[in-house]
Every structure is written in C-alpha cells, then in structure tokens.
Amino acid sequence: MNLLAIWLGKLVLLALRAAGRRGTALPGLVVEKAFPRFLARRLARLPLGVVVVSGTNGKTTTTKMVATVLAQRYRVLTNDTGGNFVRGVITAVVQQSSWRGRTPADVAVLELDEAHAVRFCQVYQPDRLLLLNVLRDQLDRFGEIDTTAQLLGTVAARTTRHVVVNRDDPRLVAVARELTAEVSYFGVAAALRPQFPTDEEMYGGEVAISELKAAVELLALELGETTELTLRIGDAEESLTLHAEGAHNAQNAAGAAALALTFGLDAATITAGLRAVQPAFGRGQSFNLAGRRVVLQLVKNPAGFRQSLRTVPGLRPAATVIAINDDYADGRDLSWLWDVEFAPLLQGNSGRLVTTGTRAADMAVRLHYDGLTADRIDPDLAGAVQQAAADVAPGETVVVFSTYTAMWQLHQVLARLTGTELR
Amino acid sequence: MSARKLTLVHLYPREMNIYGDTGNVLVLSKRLQWRGLDAEVVRVQVGDPLPAGTDILLGGGGQDAAQGEIGRDFVSRGPELRAMADDGVVMLTICGSYQLLGHHFRTKDGRTIEGVGVLDVITTGSDQRLIGNNSIDTPWGRLVGFENHSGLTELGAGVRPLGATEPGRGNNGSDRTEGAVRANVFGTYLHGPVLAKSPQFADELLRRAYARRGSNADLEPLDDSLALAAADVASHRPR
Numbered sequence: 001m002n003l004l005a006i007w008l009g010k011l012v013l014l015a016l017r018a019a020g021r022r023g024t025a026l027p028g029l030v031v032e033k034a035f036p037r038f039l040a041r042r043l044a045r046l047p048l049g050v051v052v053v054s055g056t057n058g059k060t061t062t063t064k065m066v067a068t069v070l071a072q073r074y075r076v077l078t079n080d081t082g083g084n085f086v087r088g089v090i091t092a093v094v095q096q097s098s099w100r101g102r103t104p105a106d107v108a109v110l111e112l113d114e115a116h117a118v119r120f121c122q123v124y125q126p127d128r129l130l131l132l133n134v135l136r137d138q139l140d141r142f143g144e145i146d147t148t149a150q151l152l153g154t155v156a157a158r159t160t161r162h163v164v165v166n167r168d169d170p171r172l173v174a175v176a177r178e179l180t181a182e183v184s185y186f187g188v189a190a191a192l193r194p195q196f197p198t199d200e201e202m203y204g205g206e207v208a209i210s211e212l213k214a215a216v217e218l219l220a221l222e223l224g225e226t227t228e229l230t231l232r233i234g235d236a237e238e239s240l241t242l243h244a245e246g247a248h249n250a251q252n253a254a255g256a257a258a259l260a261l262t263f264g265l266d267a268a269t270i271t272a273g274l275r276a277v278q279p280a281f282g283r284g285q286s287f288n289l290a291g292r293r294v295v296l297q298l299v300k301n302p303a304g305f306r307q308s309l310r311t312v313p314g315l316r317p318a319a320t321v322i323a324i325n326d327d328y329a330d331g332r333d334l335s336w337l338w339d340v341e342f343a344p345l346l347q348g349n350s351g352r353l354v355t356t357g358t359r360a361a362d363m364a365v366r367l368h369y370d371g372l373t374a375d376r377i378d379p380d381l382a383g384a385v386q387q388a389a390a391d392v393a394p395g396e397t398v399v400v401f402s403t404y405t406a407m408w409q410l411h412q413v414l415a416r417l418t419g420t421e422l423r
Numbered sequence: 424m425s426a427r428k429l430t431l432v433h434l435y436p437r438e439m440n441i442y443g444d445t446g447n448v449l450v451l452s453k454r455l456q457w458r459g460l461d462a463e464v465v466r467v468q469v470g471d472p473l474p475a476g477t478d479i480l481l482g483g484g485g486q487d488a489a490q491g492e493i494g495r496d497f498v499s500r501g502p503e504l505r506a507m508a509d510d511g512v513v514m515l516t517i518c519g520s521y522q523l524l525g526h527h528f529r530t531k532d533g534r535t536i537e538g539v540g541v542l543d544v545i546t547t548g549s550d551q552r553l554i555g556n557n558s559i560d561t562p563w564g565r566l567v568g569f570e571n572h573s574g575l576t577e578l579g580a581g582v583r584p585l586g587a588t589e590p591g592r593g594n595n596g597s598d599r600t601e602g603a604v605r606a607n608v609f610g611t612y613l614h615g616p617v618l619a620k621s622p623q624f625a626d627e628l629l630r631r632a633y634a635r636r637g638s639n640a641d642l643e644p645l646d647d648s649l650a651l652a653a654a655d656v657a658s659h660r661p662r
Contacts, residue, residue, distance in 0.1 A: 335616060361656050365619055365653045
C-alpha cells in the first residue's frame with residue numbers, strides 16, 4: 001500500500017513537471033485522498049521521529065537551520081520547498097522516497113503554519129516542537145493573536161517528547177506552562193532584548209526580561225555586511241557568521257540550536273551546522289540582474305518588516321523597492337504597514353525609493369507620512385524592479401522588500417531574467 | 424492663522440494597537456505639522472490621567488482579552504469622558520474603543536463588559552466575524568478602511584450612523600449601517616488606519632477641534648492626490 005501511494009504521488013509529480021509546473025499541494029492531495037493513512041504510517045517508521053517548527057515569523061529559515069544542523073549527524077526529511085501545510089508534507093515525503101518505496105531518513109523536520117500544524121497533529125503526534133514567536137500576522141485569517149497562540153497551544157499539547165520555546169515571547173511561555181512534555185527555552189541576552197521588541201513593547205512600557213533559564217542564549221550580535229553572532233549553547237560559547245542575515249535569524253539560530261540540543265548534539269556540531277545554512281527561498285536571496293545585485297526580502301508583518309529594514313544600512317542599496325500585494329496569501333488588510341517605522345532606517349540609507357504591487361499607492365502614502373517620498377509608484381512588479389535596477393549603476397545593490405505573492409512573482413521573473421542566483 | 428497648539432490623546436496605545444490604528448495619530452499630527460501648526464501627542468496608558476486640555480481623543484482596536492484588561496480603567500473614566508464629549512472634545516474611536524464608548528459589550532459567553540455610555544450603542548459578541556475591505560460615503564468624503572470584528576453593534580436613538588454599507592458589513596451585518604456619530608464623537612469599525620486614505624475626514628476632525636477652541640478653522644489645503652489614489656485602488660479591491 002505504501003509503495004502504491006509513493007508511485008501515485010510520483011506519477012502526479014511527473015505529470016506536473018511534464019506540464020511545466022512545480023506543485024507542492026496536488027501530489028499530496030491525491031495521495032491523501034487515495035491513502036489517508038499513508039503519512040502517519042510513513043512518519044511512524046522514522047527512528048528519531050518528527051520535529052515541527054511553527055510560529056509567525058522565521059519558520060522557513062529556521063526549519064532550514066534545524067534540518068541543516070541535524071544533517072550533520074542524521075539523514076533528514078524536510079519540506080523545504082515552501083509547502084508548509086499537510087499536503088505539502090505528503091508531497092515532500094513522496095519526493096524524498098525512492099520508487100522502491102524507501103524513505104531514506106532518520107528524522108523529519110517539518111515547517112507548518114499555525115493552522116496547518118493543528119491539522120497535522122490530528123494525523124500525527126510530533127515528537128518535538130520548536131515554537132518561535134506569536135506576532136501580528138494575517139489577522140484577517142486567524143482573527144487575533146490570542147487565537148493564534150491557542151492554535152500553537154493545541155499543537156504543543158499534542159507533542160509527545162520535547163517542546164522548545166522562545167522565552168522572550170510571553171504568549172508562548174504561557175503555552176509552555178501548561179505542558180506535560182519536557183520544555184526547554186531559548187532566548188536573547190538581557191542586553192540584546194531591546195532589539196527584539198514584542199508587538200506590545202513597541203508602544204511604550206518596559207521591555208520585560210525573562211527569568212527563565214535558556215538552554216541556548218544569543219549573547220552577542222553584530223549586523224554589518226554579514227551577521228556575526230555569539231551563542232551560549234549549553235555551557236559552551238560559540239561564535240559564527242550566519243549566511244541567513246539579520247537579527248531575527250540570529251534569534252532563530254538560538255532556537256534551532258536549542259532544538260538540536262534535545263537530540264544530544266554537542267555545541268561544536270551544532271555550530272558547524274549553523275555555519276552551513278544558506279538563506280531560504282526569498283529570504284535574503286540575491287540575484288545578478290545586468291550587473292546589479294538584487295536582494296529579495298520577504299516581509300509579512302510588522303515585526304518581520306522592522307527586522308528586515310535593519311539590514312538596509314549594511315547593504316547600502318542604491319535603490320529600495322517595496323512591493324505590497326493584498327491577495328489572500330498576503331493578508332488583505334494592510335493596516336500593519338502603519339506599525340512599521342520607516343523613517344529611522346530608510347532616511348538617507350535607501351537610495352531611490354520605489355513602491356510597487358497592487359497596493360503601491362497605499363505604501364507610498366505610508367512612506368509620505370513618515371516623511372519619505374516614493375520616487376516612483378508603479379503597480380507592475382516586474383516593470384518596477386527592472387526599472388529600479390536600470391536606474392542604478394552596475395555593481396550597485398537594489399533591495400526589494402516584498403509581500404508573499406509579490407515575492408513569488410518576482411522570484412519567477414528574476415530567475416527567468418538572470419538564469420542565475422548568487423550565493 | 425491664530426491657531427493654538429492642539430493636544431491629541433492616544434488612549435491605551437499599548438493594549439489597543441493591533442490593527443495599525445496608531446496611524447490615525449500620526450496622520451493628524453503630520454497634517455498639522457505640514458501646515459506649520461503645533462500638536463502635542465499624549466499617550467495615556469492604564470492609570471494615567473487624561474490631560475486637562477485634550478482637543479482630540481483617539482482610540483484603536485485591540486485583542487478581545489485586552490478589552491477586559493483595560494475595561495475597568497476605561498469605566499472609571501466614564502464621568503470624565505462623558506463630560507468631555509458634552510464639552511465638544513473631538514473623539515475618533517475604532518473597533519474595540521468604539522464598542523467600549525457605548526453602553527456595554529455582551530460577550531459570547533454571556534459576560535457583560537460595561538462601557539462608558541458616551542455613544543448610544545450596545546454591542547453583542549457573535550460567532551461570525553465581519554472581515555474585509557469596506558468603504559462608506561459620509562458628508563466628509565469617502566471613508567476607506569478594513570473591518571475585522573465579531574462584536575455586533577446596534578445603534579440607539581442618540582446617535583446617527585456614520586454611513587451606509589452593504590449587508591454583511593458594518594456595525595452588525597444586517598441593518599446596513601457603519602459607525603456612529605454624536606456631535607463631535609465618532610465611532611467606526613474601519614481600520615486601515617481610516618484617516619490615511621480619508622484625508623477630508625481627517626481635516627474635518629482638526630477643523631472641529633479648532634472651532635471648539637474658537638480658533639480660525641481655515642486649514643490650508645494639502646496635496647492629497649496620493650491618498651485619494653490609494654483610496655480609489657482600495658475601494659475596488661476584493662472584500
């Protein structure tokens with residue numbers, strides 16, 4: 001039966017590829033309908049079980065970190081193609097299995113968004129869970145942050161062995177207190193805490209310093225051309241350069257390291273793994289467009305956008321493009337753009353400013369109220385980015401901040417135009 | 424223009440901020456600044472006193488749970504807020520703040536959260552959530568924003584609706600009304616923030632604040648073509 005399921009999935013994948021499409025949902029859907037218990041049976045065979053990574057921000061890159069670190073020691077199955085829902089997981093299993101029905105993996109590391117993580121847990125109880133953060137994101141989908149926290153609470157309660165939690169996120173700490181599974185924490189040192197404000201702390205009041213003991217702690221962080229950090233992993237201190245740039249990724253590296261500790265990996269192995277992590281799809285990827293370096297940064301919510309903007313002074317762009325779509329996957333509500341302060345980071349650092357996407361005009365209004373003027377407003381994504389690159393000298397950098405659906409479109413356009421991807 | 428400094432109060436910025444309504448404070452203060460007019464923004468948290476010279480009071484939406492946290496503090500300000508409203512202080516309240524400006528909020532599980540009774544409205548929690556882009560026409564131009572609420576609000580005789588809307592939207596999804604207005608007090612479910620793409624309404628609030636102070640309320644026109652273009656795009660987007 002398992003063999004049939006894998007063949008069926010692989011045939012759908014081949015058919016899609018023949019049609020020139022990449023599918024993360026359809027093969028999984030077909031297999032799920034025909035063999036509803038395939039996924040659970042296949043995952044149950046993994047000797048080291050299943051790790052789920054969830055939270056609002058940083059799931060994709062952190063999943064990549066955990067997978068890369070664990071790959072230092074084990075064979076890892078992961079859904080790194082962006083299919084962060086149950087059917088995407090099935091597709092990943094099918095893809096990474098052989099035609100003879102073998103899935104050569106010791107452990108699965110799965111990225112799941114909050115709602116799909118709940119669905120996944122009804123199919124399979126994960127052994128380990130890494131919870132990154134609960135932030136404002138796509139509230140029009142889930143309703144409220146507290147609702148999102150409840151979803152993660154449900155997932156945590158279904159996790160059998162170990163839950164790793166960001167101690168600096170009060171909503172997640174509240175979730176962790178309710179658990180029977182073993183809990184450990186990761187966090188940032190008190191001196192760094194003001195660089196990682198919660199949504200509430202943005203609006204005044206003291207930054208709360210957690211008293212919980214962290215298994216892994218971010219001790220030092222330097223953001224420049226590269227992201228340099230020091231982690232305390234257990235009792236060892238390790239310094240490294242992270243290729244996935246930005247403060248948020250440094251914080252998530254602490255989470256990935258804490259999760260790896262639950263497998264008994266030592267600090268040196270974990271650090272070697274983190275050093276090997278490459279940026280995930282659309283998260284700081286670079287393209288060479290006619291001699292200009294175009295850096296694509298996904299932005300989905302205020303906290304993520306604020307963190308991404310902090311990379312701008314280090315990148316010294318000659319042009320900055322902000323691409324805002326409002327399709328379902330982006331979230332239809334754009335009011336969150338008003339919870340991001342643009343002036344302090346873009347003033348004098350951004351080069352030419354361009355807004356694009358369906359809500360290019362909205363974004364220009366937002367900049368206007370922060371005292372910044374969009375030099376160009378062009379809803380056409382591909383045209384705007386090409387023009388922005390053409391308007392700067394060869395060798396210069398263009399940074400593109402982009403919402404989810406705009407990022408997919410731009411990624412396709414850039415891949416087609418450049419044929420190459422740097423790094 | 425002999426205008427004095429306006430005092431803008433942002434009520435509960437820490438608890439009632441999740442939908443970008445803070446932007447309304449920024450829009451008003453920038454529109455004053457661009458005209459060379461002075462404004463002071465005072466953030467009032469739980470327990471803080473309200474400034475005596477408040478000209479405009481702004482409140483946003485929050486988590487349902489946060490409304491419980493601020494509820495007692497808000498109710499304790501009832502007499503003061505009612506006196507301010509009677510005195511013509513301009514108030515713009517969004518979503519959760521709008522609900523608490525009414526008589527009460529009856530939650531889904533039957534609890535009653537007391538309001539301050541500045542607006543003659545009552546709100547009842549429901550299982551349906553009204554979510555999506557919305558815009559309404561008012562005497563002060565088109566208001567363009569985004570609603571996201573499960574509380575359903577019924578208007579009493581003491582208020583008028585801010586505008587008319589389609590079924591399934593607005594105050595309660597059934598009576599085709601959106602928002603409420605009583606003299607200088609406004610309540611609406613429109614986030615966005617609403618003032619960003621409704622510049623005429625933003626200036627109306629400023630004008631009323633000056634008029635109440637007896638100042639010459641002739642505001643220099645600003646170039647709002649960008650905001651109006653954005654409003655036009657937004658009002659044609661899917662719900």
